[in-house]
Amino acid sequence: MHVFLIAALSADGFIAKTVDQISTRWTSKEDAAFFAQKTKEAGVVVMGRTTFETIGRPLPDRKTFVYTTRELLGFPPELVEATQLPPAELLAKLEAEGYTQVAICGGSQVYTKWMQSGLIDKIYLTIEPVFFGTGIRLFTEEITNTIRLKERHLLSDQTTVLEYEVLR
Ligand SMILES: NC(=O)c1ccc[n+]([C@@H]2O[C@H](COP(=O)([O-])OP(=O)(O)OC[C@H]3O[C@@H](n4cnc5c(N)ncnc54)[C@H](OP(=O)(O)O)[C@@H]3O)[C@@H](O)[C@H]2O)c1
Numbered sequence: 001m002h003v004f005l006i007a008a009l010s011a012d013g014f015i016a017k018t019v020d021q022i023s024t025r026w027t028s029k030e031d032a033a034f035f036a037q038k039t040k041e042a043g044v045v046v047m048g049r050t051t052f053e054t055i056g057r058p059l060p061d062r063k064t065f066v067y068t069t070r071e072l073l074g075f076p077p078e079l080v081e082a083t084q085l086p087p088a089e090l091l092a093k094l095e096a097e098g099y100t101q102v103a104i105c106g107g108s109q110v111y112t113k114w115m116q117s118g119l120i121d122k123i124y125l126t127i128e129p130v131f132f133g134t135g136i137r138l139f140t141e142e143i144t145n146t147i148r149l150k151e152r153h154l155l156s157d158q159t160t161v162l163e164y165e166v167l168r
Helices: 029-042 049-055 087-096 108-117
Strands: 002-010 014-016 044-048 063-067 080-083 101-104 122-128 147-154 160-166
Touching (some): 029 044, 029 122, 044 049, 087 108
Parallel strands (some): 002 101, 044 101, 063 080
16 A cells, blocks of 8 residues: 655745644645545545644545544535544455555644654645744644655745655
8 A cells, every 4th residue: 555645835944834834835736736636546635623624625526534523514525534544454354345555645644643643654745935933733743754855846946745664
């Protein structure tokens, strides 16, 4: 199972200025297209309830697993499913459902939990030309994984995606 983390970062290293801020408010249309392409290839995305609320609806053509301790009401179960499963157990479930890759889409809590699980094999970080000064970091706790830059994707003259392999 190919498990990748995908995130957009401000040039000073934040994924958002505030918890209620949807990323597409400050990211580029090129990044939106890159995100759509990668996550549609996967067919399934995983995100936290806070991130899901910033989007407010299921992403088209992808199944969304939402980490939450609450009930998710009003969404078709074939499009949106609540979960509390540890990463390895959710992966086993997705494999059993026939998925071969999964996109870990944040936010900070979910990125941290999955990175610490050791199950992520690739990371895509889009760097956008904005500064926040303060805000939400990619991770909330210590991360010890070793990564290696594999490729740089120039989405435009302003926006670059750094593609990393996770070595362990
Ligand atoms: N720039 C980017 O690429 C990007 C990508 C994604 C998100 N973001 C930003 O990140 C921010 C949100 O990040 P965040 O870290 O605050 O929140 P988050 O990771 O999106 O969601 C946190 C919530 O997920 C649920 N959760 C987490 N772990 C769980 C577990 N083990 N079991 C059950 N539920 C669990 C809890 O929901 P309940 O309270 O419902 O239990 C928790 O409050 C937003 O501003 C968003 O826009 C940015």
